[in-house]
Amino acid sequence: MKYAFYPGCVARGGAPELYDSAMAVMKKLDIELEELTKAACTGAGVLQEKNLKMGDVLNVRTFAMAENMGLTILVLCSTCQGVMSQANYRVKKDPNYLKEINEILAEENLEYKGTTDIKHLLWVIIEDIGLEKLKSTFTKELTGMNMAPFYGCYMVRPSDALGFKENPIRETSVEELIEAVGGNVTDFSGKTACCGFPILFINQANSMKMVANHTGTAKDKGADAMVTPCPLCHLNLDGYQAKARRQVRNDKADLPIIHVPQLIGLAMGMKEKELGLQKHIVSTKDIVKKVEQISI
Amino acid sequence: MIVDLKIKRFDPSDSGGKTWWQEYSVDIHKDSTVLDALIQVREYEDTSLALRCACRASICGSCGMRVNGNAKLVCKTRVVEVAPDGEQIIVEPMGNQHVVKDLVISLDTFFDQIKRIKPYVQPDESPESGEYIASNESMENLLTSMNCIMCGVCVSDCTVLEVDSNFIGPAALAKAWRFVEDPRDSKKESRLSELNNEDGGIWDCTRCMKCVEVCPKGVSPMDRIMELRESAIESGNKNTPGYHHTESFYNSVKKHGRLDETRLAVDSAGITNVTRLLDLAPVGMKAMIKGKLPPILPHKSEDHKNVKKLYNKVEGEEK
Numbered sequence: 001m002k003y004a005f006y007p008g009c010v011a012r013g014g015a016p017e018l019y020d021s022a023m024a025v026m027k028k029l030d031i032e033l034e035e036l037t038k039a040a041c042t043g044a045g046v047l048q049e050k051n052l053k054m055g056d057v058l059n060v061r062t063f064a065m066a067e068n069m070g071l072t073i074l075v076l077c078s079t080c081q082g083v084m085s086q087a088n089y090r091v092k093k094d095p096n097y098l099k100e101i102n103e104i105l106a107e108e109n110l111e112y113k114g115t116t117d118i119k120h121l122l123w124v125i126i127e128d129i130g131l132e133k134l135k136s137t138f139t140k141e142l143t144g145m146n147m148a149p150f151y152g153c154y155m156v157r158p159s160d161a162l163g164f165k166e167n168p169i170r171e172t173s174v175e176e177l178i179e180a181v182g183g184n185v186t187d188f189s190g191k192t193a194c195c196g197f198p199i200l201f202i203n204q205a206n207s208m209k210m211v212a213n214h215t216g217t218a219k220d221k222g223a224d225a226m227v228t229p230c231p232l233c234h235l236n237l238d239g240y241q242a243k244a245r246r247q248v249r250n251d252k253a254d255l256p257i258i259h260v261p262q263l264i265g266l267a268m269g270m271k272e273k274e275l276g277l278q279k280h281i282v283s284t285k286d287i288v289k290k291v292e293q294i295s296i
Numbered sequence: 297m298i299v300d301l302k303i304k305r306f307d308p309s310d311s312g313g314k315t316w317w318q319e320y321s322v323d324i325h326k327d328s329t330v331l332d333a334l335i336q337v338r339e340y341e342d343t344s345l346a347l348r349c350a351c352r353a354s355i356c357g358s359c360g361m362r363v364n365g366n367a368k369l370v371c372k373t374r375v376v377e378v379a380p381d382g383e384q385i386i387v388e389p390m391g392n393q394h395v396v397k398d399l400v401i402s403l404d405t406f407f408d409q410i411k412r413i414k415p416y417v418q419p420d421e422s423p424e425s426g427e428y429i430a431s432n433e434s435m436e437n438l439l440t441s442m443n444c445i446m447c448g449v450c451v452s453d454c455t456v457l458e459v460d461s462n463f464i465g466p467a468a469l470a471k472a473w474r475f476v477e478d479p480r481d482s483k484k485e486s487r488l489s490e491l492n493n494e495d496g497g498i499w500d501c502t503r504c505m506k507c508v509e510v511c512p513k514g515v516s517p518m519d520r521i522m523e524l525r526e527s528a529i530e531s532g533n534k535n536t537p538g539y540h541h542t543e544s545f546y547n548s549v550k551k552h553g554r555l556d557e558t559r560l561a562v563d564s565a566g567i568t569n570v571t572r573l574l575d576l577a578p579v580g581m582k583a584m585i586k587g588k589l590p591p592i593l594p595h596k597s598e599d600h601k602n603v604k605k606l607y608n609k610v611e612g613e614e615k
Contacts, residue, residue, distance in 0.1 A: 009554055009555040009557060010557075013555075013557045014557055014583070014588060015588065016587070016588065017588070037598045037599075038598050038599035038602075039599075040549060040553040040554065040599070040600075040603045041548075041549045041553065041554050041555050043545075043549065044545070044555070045503055046541065046542055046545040046546075047542075047545050047546050047549055048522070049522050049525050049526060049542045050526065050529065050542050050543070050545075050546045051546065051610065051611075051614075052522075053610055054546075054606075054607065054610045054611075057606055058549070058603065061606070104606060104609055104610065104613075105606075107605065107609070108602055108606075153502075153503070153504040153505055153506075157504070157505035157506065157508065157509045158505055158508055158509055159509060189365060193455045193458070193504065193506075194455040194502040194504035194506075196502065198502045198503050199456075199499075199500065199502050201537050201541055201561065202499050202536070202537045202538045202541065203460075203499070203500050205460075206456060206459050206460045206500065206502075209459035209460070210455070210459055213458075213459065239579045239582070239583060240579060243578075278586070279586045279587050279588050280586070281579070281582050281583065281586060
């Protein structure tokens with residue numbers, strides 16, 4: 001299966017282990033990629049605060065490039081998924097608006113007809129590859145591992161732009177994956193809440209409360225790790241966990257925040273370094289050890 | 297059809313208040329709403345159950361409750377929507393607001409937030425004769441926000457209010473937008489600067505979209521908050537980290553086609569704000585040691601020159 005690859009900024013910036021682990025896992029799953037090297041940033045919803053149309057122009061430009069390649073866009077980030085899905089939803093609903101944007105893109109000889117799909121790696125695995133085929137690549141069953149899902153807002157809302165009605169499995173995609181690798185789901189109500197990253201530079205006190213509440217609650221409920229399809233959530237929940245837990249709960253950072261492909265890689269028997277687990281700020285040693293102790 | 301309910305109860309008369317879960321089963325028509333099921337419980341199973349409702353047609357905004365974790369108007373929620381395979385339905389009082397008894401919350405929090413934004417038109421002077429006239433077009437635009445029925449569903453599930461009760465909140469900010477945009481109001485500028493500067497104002501929203509998802513009337517409070525941010529910037533409010541964050545992001549993509557993460561952090565903190573920069577430094581250092589820090593020089597999109605051209609075109613159109 002071949003996709004138009006849109007890696008996003010964080011996988012190549014603040015969370016390089018996401019890029020490395022995703023590449024390793026996709027290779028094993030025979031996912032072929034053609035990178036959209038000319039595509040611009042999605043705007044992450046931030047650029048849209050200043051100029052919504054500018055954001056839509058940039059995203060529709062990317063959709064048109066993928067359309068010309070005849071491929072679905074594959075992303076690694078909840079925020080890329082959400083922002084692109086929203087832009088796609090807006091222009092598909094309003095042909096006049098799409099026409100307006102196409103006129104701007106005409107200078108580059110691009111025209112979007114409205115046929116491009118955008119899929120996070122997690123959705124590609126569940127919907128296109130299938131959990132059964134995924135399981136056939138596993139060498140380990142992660143029994144006894146308790147994992148809390150953490151989605152990232154843009155992966156779950158707004159549900160109509162994300163196609164939840166047509167693809168209801170998306171609503172529980174992280175849980176599906178945790179169960180597929182043989183782990184136990186540690187459910188908690190914060191799993192679809194905000195991680196606090198968007199206000200990290202704006203209202204750090206609130207951001208820290210969110211980090212401490214989510215990681216602390218999941219830990220209290222027995223989680224060994226948290227699994228997220230969103231690298232921005234990872235940056236905040238991993239990078240600021242020590243500070244947040246000290247400030248808000250007067251305890252220590254003890255919950256590793258694992259990227260989706262890292263979890264899959266562990267079940268495929270890949271090593272710590274191959275998945276970049278040593279690069280996390282909150283130590284992943286305990287879960288690496290726990291996985292090593294599982295006999296094949 | 298048998299419907300199973302698990303209801304969160306609260307009895308304030310018990311010393312200090314007592315909370316517990318109680319389960320019920322009722323036999324009702326398959327097209328019933330969750331409210332129908334709850335009324336059935338109260339009328340025939342347990343007369344001590346407290347709940348509030350009035351119109352039963354999603355107009356009065358009285359019956360906001362959490363159903364399976366999300367706030368909804370229970371009169372607008374059919375049983376088969378939330379329990380398609382006959383699952384047990386979990387009903388709780390709304391969040392972020394004081395519970396009076398069982399499923400009834402106090403509206404004090406909600407209206408305290410609404411009062412903060414001065415929810416009335418403040419014209420400059422009285423018209424010479426008759427009433428204030430506003431054109432139809434100028435009022436039509438406000439309909440999204442005027443559809444609000446003050447049910448408190450968005451306040452219940454707001455992820456900021458969960459950690460900060462001082463946030464003005466989604467419903468009140470959507471209402472603030474309505475007055476900022478009202479052609480009869482003369483306080484647009486001062487409203488915007490207050491919303492911009494106040495603790496708990498427009499920049500504290502995390503853009504999590506919970507309010508957009510749960511609002512039963514399509515008000516989309518978060519979208520209104522984003523419009524307030526845009527208007528605040530346009531009228532010259534450029535003193536917040538939120539403004540610097542947005543501006544830096546916008547310009548980074550304009551220049552490189554991609555995001556310059558390092559620059560974004562520095563710009564948002566404020567290049568001259570040494571305390572805030574030092575505050576970010578420890579995490580930056582840890583990340584660098586682990587090999588995680590974003591590159592000091594930004595990635596450029598292969599096509600960043602074309603991106604810049606598009607920017608110029610869109611910006612040119614708007615001038």
